[in-house]
Amino acid sequence: MNEPMVVIRFDGNGRVYLPGDILSGEYRLESFTFGQIRAVEISVLWFTEGKGDEDMAVHEFQRLSADDGDWIDPSRPGRFSVVLPNSPLSYDGALLKIRWCVRVRVFPRKGKQVVGQRVFTLGMNYCSASAG
């Protein structure tokens, strides 16, 4: 039996978006069985990488909980759609990087959480060399 995993796909296979664009796509919960999942969280967020401690903020968050009566069917892909904000834009700096991603976190009834994440670029992926 395969390891449970989350596959995320963006519509149009796009990876670069501008502020105000609609980011949409779907996620598939693979190798999960019906009733095995307690909750699924879908987040569109940014986080920092680099030398500093990680900061993150969620732009859009949705939680589906089987215990609260939400229908979670792993055989059918879930969809997401969100209008992207004005900032912060993706950035590749010397000490600091800003990344955007869609993250899907699955809480099975038994066992460890399964997390799938797909990074995208908001803006033109600025880097420190082009900071000015």
Place this chain on the structure above:
Amino acid sequence: MSRTFRIYEKKRGDRRTGSGAIAGLGEAVFFGLFFLIGCVGLVAILAALIIPQWRANNEFVETTCVVRAKTLAETRGDDGLLYRPEITIEYRVDGMPRQSTGYDICGTYSNDRDAQLAALDQFDVGGQYRCWYDPLDPEKVALVRGYSAWTWLLLIVPGSFLLIGGVGFVYRAWHWGKSAERRSATGASPIRLRPGHAEANGRSAFPAIPSPGDITNSPGTTLQFRLPTRRSDATRLVLVVGVCLCWNAVAAVLVVDVVHRFVSGKPNWLETAVVAPLALAGLGLIYASFRQLLIATGIGPTLLEISDHPLHPSGKYEVFLSQAGRLRFKSIKLSLVATEEVRYRQGTDTRTESRCVCQKSLFQRDHFEINSHEPLEARCDLELPPETMHSFKSANNSLEWSLVVDGKVAGWPDYQRAFPVVIYPGKPEEAAR
């Protein structure tokens, strides 16, 4: 193999290699124990001190008694002998004679012998006094009543345990089983990342970009806005002088001791080796203080004004620079500078590192003089390339833009004054819409 046994190991900041669940449970147990200790302490103080005092004040029955004997009782405490008055009295309960010994209801001892003797001297053997007995247990008597202030002060100890333990436990319990995303989304996270100006609905139109409010609240005389400095020379001077005084006060005591040993013919070379670098650092701080004093008092104010703010990529702006004073400049330079600043924890230390990632020269003039009547006044253009990254600020990371004036003055220390600006993403016309 070592990975198997790595239960809770801290790497850097909040990143951990061990089990988050076990770490959370450990913290919950830790704070729970704190709370429990606070509860036990509170109950003990209530039972031993506060409730007996309240009962003596409100429920005890008043009567008269005759003092039959008195003595100053002693007991040995951690810090030596402790004392309290012990007075044997006779009194009547429902017509029946009784004899008991006591003074205050708590029976607390004190190390202040004179005060306890003075309290004892207020009662004479054979004299008649008011007393109060417990109707539930008439053997319990009090010759004085009231509340002592230190009893209430004592509540600070269990109160602190209750507060720290309670808040920590509730915080941990609230976060139990919640993902970082959920905590961030519901605002229950310690990560506070919305420093931008908030809209009415609570979400910023430009998240993670600092508000330009502090920069645009000062109108200019030549251009629209006068920019504030990041830290004024006076503030820097106060800081440097403060550190210098504290450091040198400690260093002076040590140096005096070292010198004293040398003078008395018993030099301590190890102490000398330790104190010498401290004293040198103190001299360095004195030099830095004088240098800062010269910059703050000798070099006149630098004013910078800008035609518009906040800035946007592809935007064109005018900058006005004014430098006052009576100085002979080797050079003065105005640049647009981007600095990344990050903060990270290593163990119990929090460190900050910054790096200049972009510097664009806007104006430079070499070898000239200014006097008090004719300050340097210069205008220059600032055009931001379309690929300029916007300002960014989160809890531990930031990208800050500033206009920086670097001055080299003959006979004076070099100086640098920075004026932060905020760059927003998008073109100016988009922002206007």
